[in-house]
Amino acid sequence: MFPVTVEAIAGFCGGTIEGDEARAIKGVNALEDASEEELSFVASRRAAAQAASSRAGCLLVAADFDNRSRRTVVRVQDPRAAFAHVISVLYPKRKPAPGIHPTAVIGNDARIGNGCSIAANVTLGERTIVGANSVIAPGCVIGDDVTIGEGCLLYANVTVYDRVRIGSRVILHAGSIIGADGFGFAFTGEQYEKFPQIGTIDIGDDVEVGANTCIDRAALGATRIGEGTKLDNMVHIAHNCQIGRHVVIAAQTGFSGGVTVGDYAVVGGQVGVGDKARIEPRSVVGSGAGILTSKIVRAGEPVWGTPARPLHEYLKQLAALTKMPAMLEQLKELRSRVEELEKI
Amino acid sequence: MFPVTVEAIAGFCGGTIEGDEARAIKGVNALEDASEEELSFVASRRAAAQAASSRAGCLLVAADFDNRSRRTVVRVQDPRAAFAHVISVLYPKRKPAPGIHPTAVIGNDARIGNGCSIAANVTLGERTIVGANSVIAPGCVIGDDVTIGEGCLLYANVTVYDRVRIGSRVILHAGSIIGADGFGFAFTGEQYEKFPQIGTIDIGDDVEVGANTCIDRAALGATRIGEGTKLDNMVHIAHNCQIGRHVVIAAQTGFSGGVTVGDYAVVGGQVGVGDKARIEPRSVVGSGAGILTSKIVRAGEPVWGTPARPLHEYLKQLAALTKMPAMLEQLKELRSRVEELEKI
């Protein structure tokens, strides 16, 4: 693909050039690492300040970028998005050749669409359907009666249990587990009896699931992940959670049973959410927050801390906490002064 | 299996019918989702309130359920347990046919009991023993000199290292790792030397291990998980932990080396437990709590927070914390008043 001219790059992302349109670009890189033959981008005020010292041969910049040093730039509306787009053109994802590897084990009545690649040592269950152009990497184990949509990408060693539905263009990273039993037991006074987990999972289109993330099937009904939602690595979604559309959930966050998360919510990493809590659409939950059972998180202001509370309250309390040791001293001192006054 | 009559359902769980014993039931569902042809159950005061608006064709209810609307119910001692039992009758778990898949790789001197199902691409090590009627799903890798009891169920892509002992009727969910080395190193001043982890693991009967959960082998001796204990997803059990019988541990909780957990303890999700801490029998540890190294947690009152303390103390402190910013103001004001008084 490389080298490409600055002119070609501007063409890929619909930008306007200032400077040397014929310059040859041989790769892309971060602002601080880019060489004279590499493309980079400026998407924040901080990056704009760093740009002065960057050696990048060409920069994707926003309309308001101050180009006083007259370097070669391409002006675009959203430099980060444009950069992502240019990468997707210049580094096209290699797709494995279609076909079913001879070591793959395909169950009876399974149906595999056109253009699919089913790699070595994959196991596909009975009556399972894989939509056209999907890729299933080595070592994946897909159960019976599973439906996988078109254009999906399952990385290596993914496990999908029986009777799960997965939409189209879904990406499941390596080691993710879709459909294990929810953690449901009834205590008899002497031991725990398993509460059968006969529900299923419904994953919408364009969802991405991180490495080693676990989504449990519902006890009854379905655990749902809405269209366009992105889960990072090692996220835990318990039985019967209802995660909305275009939600972002960072790594190592865990949701207990029956939690609802509204569309466009953003949840940080290592957050813990109690049973049946409800996170409303467009809410923001800070990393490490703990949300109590049945709690409702409202949009408008990020929440943080354990138990989670509005950010400004939490910050005020944290600030107060740092003053506590001094305050203890002051209180003591004030007390003896009052005692003195009382003696009078 | 379906439809079944209400009479048959009452028979499965030994309940007594009020209403239409001949009604045909075609499935089971949660109270809020059940249709006129589905069975549900009422196991809490909250559920009892919701029952009024449920369309469920039949409800399993407790002796004290107020059936003033004269719907069809089956009275039982424990509605949740009865519902679980009815499900296990009506949705019997499909068991794969016994046999060893031709792609499975079985080590020398391995012994596989009657009725076992060893699926595609399973690797069984040398001298490993699998008890009768156990099921090992595709992609599992079982090391050398492992003992697995009868009626176990290992889901896909489970890894069991060498020389581990697993009891009977144990369920290991997909991706769980049993027997990796404990995290033990000696610092030489320049680098970390591995402390050999030559111990083993002993998992009791009727244990269930969640997806992607990791149980490390002991440095010396054995890491132990007692009979009937249930671990949720992505739990970390470090070397030499001694987890008792009928313990419940929720998702993403981690135990450092040498922790002891007594029988019937209940540990929430995302709890962190320091080296050699001791959680006494029937203790309750709230989600997200942090238990310090060598700390002893006693039964009687749940503990919460970091460092973990009795719940009522923690709640008092949290309440006080919310008052801190106001308190700072009050203290300041009081001080100036005292100053005024002192001037007199």
Add this chain to the structure above:
Amino acid sequence: MFPVTVEAIAGFCGGTIEGDEARAIKGVNALEDASEEELSFVASRRAAAQAASSRAGCLLVAADFDNRSRRTVVRVQDPRAAFAHVISVLYPKRKPAPGIHPTAVIGNDARIGNGCSIAANVTLGERTIVGANSVIAPGCVIGDDVTIGEGCLLYANVTVYDRVRIGSRVILHAGSIIGADGFGFAFTGEQYEKFPQIGTIDIGDDVEVGANTCIDRAALGATRIGEGTKLDNMVHIAHNCQIGRHVVIAAQTGFSGGVTVGDYAVVGGQVGVGDKARIEPRSVVGSGAGILTSKIVRAGEPVWGTPARPLHEYLKQLAALTKMPAMLEQLKELRSRVEELEKI
């Protein structure tokens, strides 16, 4: 190997014997579990106190160990290290026989060094290089253009994505995922567009990676893990992190994108680290701490809590917090006393 004499043991670790040099030792064990025929060690004051009641047939002890009860001991400089060394001699790690199992699937132009063992159901990608004497256990999936050094040990079901570089003598425990996409998306106002993750990973020599740990590839450039660094189970290393040499990171800790960790830092379990934070060389971060985005953690004093602060500050604040409920009372009482005084 067993039995061995105390004399032989002293020879292995260069120690000096007090007592019965001809005594036969048949195994090793922890101080509290060792029998008269087993070796143990004393490496702390606490262990020295326990030693009196240990039945161990021989103890490895330091120069200052008070052997008033005249038991058979071997004096060494560092008893723990010596014990580890003796174990490595007496329990040599069984290495699988070299060779490529017939079920392994080897990509075109892959190069496998002498003495390697490639187990059942392994998939090796195209142009991938495995150095001499490396062991790859069953079910591992190694992508294209990967480089693995000499003497590595990949346990079962490890996944390595394309274009990752792994040094020599690296241990990857089961289920670890090396090279999944970083969690990078650009929000368009309506949905999240994937930011292509075209970078790679560079893992130094002598690194050990715990079970189910995930290391994400860089967006651009490389995620780096320095020589000799040890990661416990279920650690999350996001894209573009730069982890130094001889760093220790305990289980379930997570690093957001672009975090830097200096050489010889020690990070506890369940720590959360925000984007682009910098943990300086030889810093110590307590378990469960939360480090904010772009924060710099300095060496010298351990940090703890969320947001992480120097340990002595945190402890003072915790102590103050426990006094808060009483303080609220005192403040109230003091106020009414001041009111009384003001009335005069």
